[in-house]
Structure formats: structure tokens, C-alpha cells
Amino acid sequence: MTQELSKFDRIIERYERSEESLLAILQDYQREFQYVPEEGMRRLSEVMGVPLSKLYAMATFYKALSLVPRGRHTIKVCTGTACHLKGAPQILETLERELRVKRNGTTEDGEFTLECVNCVGACAMAPVILVDEVYHGQNRPSKVMDIIKKQVGS
């Protein structure tokens, strides 16, 4: 427990004790743990004297913050109009099957989080996926897993 707390304290200590620091600290949690842990929220509330309800409202408001653990890698499947027409549903289906995870879910081994997004502005390359913010276009169900494996090196 003490060890757990000190890993939150290390982050909190980087900032001034003011309300303006709260969001930055939550973002650091997100970066470091791939999510915002409940214990970290409770600790932050204690140290800063800010109501937990207020932190929880913040953490649920911003899309960049997640309350459940996310995978080490994020795969985003574009399901915008162009990608949809070019076969995004099949790509998504393949990934769900191969990774054994549903959309917006995280694989059991904590490697991947699978998400859908609407048009990433690269329609000419449809169907598009993003692996940790790297664009891959012209995907095909038979190739998509290889592309991912190649990028993350597993």
C-alpha cells in the first residue's frame, strides 16, 4: 500500500498544490498507468484537499482519461463513411476475433485496446486503422494482424 501510494505521490509532487494542477496530474496518471486508478484519485483528493466527487467528475468528462486499465497499445479502426464502404466492418470483425476482444475493450493480456473512430481524415487510404497513432491504409482482413504485429514487434 505505501509503495502504491508513493508512486502517486511521485507524480503529485511534480506539481504545485493548486486546482490548476489537477488535470495535468490526472493526465500523468493516464500516461504512466494507461488509466486513472481509483487509489490514485483518492490519494490526490487527500493531498490536494479536493473533493473526490470533483475529481471523478473531471475524470469522467475528458475522453483522454480512462477509468479502466487500457492496453499498452491502442488500435483504432476507422468506421467513417469511406472506410465503412471499403470494408471497415470486416476489419473490425477480424480484429475482434483474432484479439478475442470486443470494440472498446482491452485484451486479457493487457496488450491491446480496440476502439472505433469516425473518419480520421485519410479517406483516400480507406479502410484505415491507427496503431498507437500510426496510420495504416488500404487494409485487408487477411493482412491486418500482420501489420499490427510488425509495428508493435510481437
Add this chain to the structure above:
Amino acid sequence: MEKISVIIDGKVFEAEKDTCVLEVARRNGIYIPSLCYHGEVPSSGGSCRVCLVEAHQGGRMRLVTACNYPVRQGLEVKTDTPLVQRIRRGILELLLARVPNSEVIREMAAKEGVTEARFRKDEGESERYKCIACGLCTHVCAEVVGVHAIAMVGRGADKKPATPYDKPSDVCIGCGACAYACPTGAIQLKEKDGIRRIWHKDFEMVRCSVCGVPYIPKAQVDWIVKRTGKDRSFFDRCPDHR
């Protein structure tokens, strides 16, 4: 305090400068529908939009929310023009679609001639089926009670008042002020055998030593004693038997 005069629906009223239009109207018996505003709660208002009125000043007209628009010398307010009625009906129709089960909204809408929403009805989980996400309950909890047990959680259509993680809150004292303030009666407060249940938490009630009625949560007594230094024995009896 500076006194000014303001015209509402053709009548002249005297009021303190910067009082909100809704307060002045209420004090003078003029009806403006309202839901999310409470005079004792500083941050309340401005959320539900049913209180929209025409504000005429300096030759300009604007639609404003009466509950947070300050009165100034020379302001003329119109609460019932065809434009106001049309906008009001639109807002009530949206609210009705959001919470078709709320008697308060149904009644308020019927008063303006709206009985059915053309939009897809939202009949979500029972927990929030009457909630219009106005935030009044959370303002009461933070600003009047001062415990910050609940806050508005999430965003967009899923926004709702809640305790952190939808768990029993460490700081909630079970006072029920949120449920009392809620304009639509959306917050569940149950009481049985001297136990009050609210926001997933059970509270032991203190019984009046005269009539035996459980009337206040022990946690609330603790809170008041700690904050005000009031003598605990004061709470042995309910307000009717003090």
C-alpha cells in the same frame, strides 16, 4: 443597495439592482416557469432553459434566462410573447422527450400546450428516468450542505449526478437535501425501520425521545455538531418536540 425600476409585462416594479429577473417576477406574482434555479444556492440556474424571456434594453432585444439575468435601470422584460411561447414549448418538448415519466415536466409542458414530444423518447434506466441533468442537487450538496458527496459525472446525454464510482460516498451524511431540492423528484430516498437509504448508502436515523419518530441521520447530527459546536442533546428531540 441601489434601487432601480424594471418593467415586467408592462408593469413597473422596484427592485434591488442586479437581482435576477426571476426573483423579481416571483416576488411580484408573475409566473415564469423554472426548474434548475434555487434562490439559496449560488451556482444554481442557467441550465434547464425553461425560464427564457425577452429582455429589452437600449433598443435591443435578447432572449435571456430569467434566473441569472440581472435587473438594471431601464430593463423591460416580456415573459409571454409569441416568441417566448414558441421557444418555451420547444424546450419543454425536449425535456418531455428526455424524461417522459416526470409528472413535474408533464404538468409544466401541458400548461404551455405541449402534451407529446415529437422526438424519440428516452426511457433509460430507472435511476435517472426523471433527471434532467440540471445539476441543482450537486450545487446544493457542495454549496449549501458543504460535503461534496455528489457531482455531475460523464458528459453529453449520459451526464448524471452521482457519487464517485457509483459507490457509497465516504462524505455523504444522508441529509437528503439533494432529493429535496431536485425539481423533478429524481433522487431516490427510502426510509424503513429507522434506516434511510440514499446514494447506495444506509444511514441510521436518530429517533425523537418524545414521539419516537426517526427524524435525522446520525451522520448528519455528527456533521452539524462538528461544524457548529452545537450541543448533541439538542437533537434528542425532533423539531416538533423541542
